[in-house]
Amino acid sequence: xxxxxxxxxxxxxxxxxxxxxxxxxxxxxxxxxxxxxxxxxxxxxxxxxxxxxxxxxxxxxxxxxxxxxxxxxxxxxxxxxxxxxxxxxxxxxxxxxxxxxxxxxxxxxxxxxxxxxxxxxxxxxxxxxx
Numbered sequence: 001x002x003x004x005x006x007x008x009x010x011x012x013x014x015x016x017x018x019x020x021x022x023x024x025x026x027x028x029x030x031x032x033x034x035x036x037x038x039x040x041x042x043x044x045x046x047x048x049x050x051x052x053x054x055x056x057x058x059x060x061x062x063x064x065x066x067x068x069x070x071x072x073x074x075x076x077x078x079x080x081x082x083x084x085x086x087x088x089x090x091x092x093x094x095x096x097x098x099x100x101x102x103x104x105x106x107x108x109x110x111x112x113x114x115x116x117x118x119x120x121x122x123x124x125x126x127x128x129x130x
Contacts (some may be wrong), residue, residue: 007085009113010092012050014079019105026104033100038082046095050082084110 018027041047086092089112096108 007087009048010084010086010089011081011111011113012084012092012096013081013109013111014101014106015077015109016079016106017077022104030100030104037098037100041084041095046085048083048085050080052080053078079106083113 022030038047038049042049084092084095086095089110092110096110099106099108102108
């Protein structure tokens, strides 16, 4: 971790599907290696645990209607999440680039956590269009 920059927390979202050309044994090995890799980083204070996501789901719309679909395309499947502490987004991405699941088809979205409260006058990803 960069000692000149205080660490910031980043949300890691695991996405994707296992490559179809990987065997069950290759995927099982990648999963076992992933949890060893993750737990090592958690023990070192570079990551915090998150959770796998279950397969049940619901969608809630602005009309207040809750349904069991439709959902994003299969390529957008989110399998789980956890957190990384790093000095920069690049540092977090570099750390994640060593995950044992990447060669088997999964990929990660990494986003900095922003503890500030959004208002309509702030220009953020939550700001309504003008």
